Amino acid sequence: MVTIPEKATEIVNKIIAQSNxxxxxxxxxxxxxxxxxxxxxxxxxxxxxxxxxxxxxxxxxxxxxxxxxxxxxxxxxxxxxxxxxxxxxxxxxxxxxxxxxxxxxxxxxxxxxxxxxxxxxxxxxxxxxxxxxxxxxxxxxxxxxxxxxxxxxxxxxxxxxxxxxxxxxxxxxxxxxxxxxxxxxxxxxxxxxxxxxxxxxxxxxxxxxxxxxxxxxxxxxxxxxxxxxxxxxxxxxxxxxxxIPLEVEVKEIASSELQRSHPEPILDSLAALKYEDIRNMESFDPSINDYLMCL
The missing domain is CATH 3.40.50.300 (P-loop containing nucleotide triphosphate hydrolases)
Incomplete structure (x- = not known):
């Protein structure tokens, strides 16, 4: 026996299928x-x-x-x-x-x-x-x-x-x-x-x-x-x-410091090295850099 919810679902699906x-x-x-x-x-x-x-x-x-x-x-x-x-x-x-x-x-x-x-x-x-x-x-x-x-x-x-x-x-x-x-x-x-x-x-x-x-x-x-x-x-x-010449884009230096700091300086150094490894990957996507700088 078809329940009311099942019948309602059937009607809705039929309407959607026939919709323009x-x-x-x-x-x-x-x-x-x-x-x-x-x-x-x-x-x-x-x-x-x-x-x-x-x-x-x-x-x-x-x-x-x-x-x-x-x-x-x-x-x-x-x-x-x-x-x-x-x-x-x-x-x-x-x-x-x-x-x-x-x-x-x-x-x-x-x-x-x-x-x-x-x-x-x-x-x-x-x-x-x-x-x-x-x-x-x-x-x-x-x-x-x-x-x-x-x-x-x-x-x-x-x-x-x-x-x-x-x-x-x-x-x-x-x-x-x-x-x-x-x-x-x-x-x-x-x-x-x-x-x-x-x-x-x-x-x-x-x-x-x-x-x-x-x-x-x-x-x-x-x-x-x-x-x-x-x-x-x-x-x-x-x-x-x-x-109207194009605006000259000023590119940021790749080794620029991150916009965050950890309580211990050693953690900043390790994070910088890891981020630099990611940037140098062959499959590096430019958008990753923006992501890292926002962390």
Whole structure:
């Protein structure tokens, strides 16, 4: 005889099996450190707790009732990657993606010399996933617009031109926002809400003028509107770097002292030797160094 719990389980499994794929979506967020990824996700999902720093990979879940009555809910799986961008490709292979997925690259507009590296690393890692399906979109979000707006108009024009070119080449949406400006936060939050629970990306207030915050849906822009000849990513890169060179990264000395100490000095010495052995291993992963320095 079938029990009530068993019958309930059977009904739920049947509903799930018959559910439309459109009730489950994925949003994957990556980009510059401290660009506002966690804050944006927290506002989008209306979390009450203050966002904390993302060390590697964070998972959140959003739900909304669908149009049908009963158990069906639209579910949005939100992943945020906060580790080294060079290791992004390895992380993506372990993240379960749904047929409808959105890949967000967040850029820190206040640090103009780091923008190109973030673009190049993230877009190259994500484009293989975006190109294989018409149901997967790439979104470029420029964060900290309140600080970017203080730059010289010529600098802003260069950055905006570069981002428009990258978005056009990669068939991506482009939008600027700031957690300090309610109107911009509302606009991005509405865009994400519609992507997660509605009919996809919708950007109502469009703008291509660099004097104001950019808001450009994919396929809306054109080379004629940008004002430069049709270009490749390499050409855009060369043009960008001649005007805004990359930031010179200051690497830490490998033998730098650890940020902790034991009661006995001998333990510090032994720990330093052991950590140095790990760093010198052939299979050394760069992220291990960050981990050790945090111990």
């Amino acid at each position: 794929e459109h009730i489950s979506r994925t949003i994957f967020v990556v980009g510059s450190k401290s660009a506002g990824k966690s804050t944006l996700i927290s506002n989008f999902l209306e979390k009450n707790e203050a966002p904390r720093e993302t060390l590697v990979l964070e998972y959140s879940l959003g739900r909304k009732s669908g149009q049908k009555q009963g158990l069906e809910k639209i579910i949005c799986h939100v992943w945020e990657y906060g580790g080294k961008l060079e290791l992004l490709k390895n992380v993506l292979t372990s993240v379960p993606l749904h047929r409808i997925s959105y890949f967000i690259v967040m850029l820190d507009l206040s640090k103009i010399k780091t923008i190109w590296n973030t673009i190049e690393t993230c877009v190259n890692s994500l484009k293989q996933y975006v190109e294989k399906s018409t149901s997967q979109d790439l979104i470029l979000i420029g964060g900290k617009y309140d600080l970017f707006n203080n730059y010289d108009s010529e600098i802003k024009k260069i950055i905006c031109t570069t981002l428009r070119c990258v978005a056009l080449i990669n068939n991506a949406h482009l939008i600027f926002y700031s957690s300090k400006e309610p109107q911009l936060m509302r606009r991005v939050k509405e865009m994400l809400h519609n992507a997660a629970f509605g009919n996809g990306i919708v950007i109502k207030e469009k703008n291509v003028n660099f004097i104001k915050p950019l808001a450009i849906p994919k396929e809306f822009d054109s080379w004629e509107s940008i004002g430069i000849p049709k270009s490749t990513m390499d050409q855009v890169k060369m043009r960008h770097l001649t005007k």
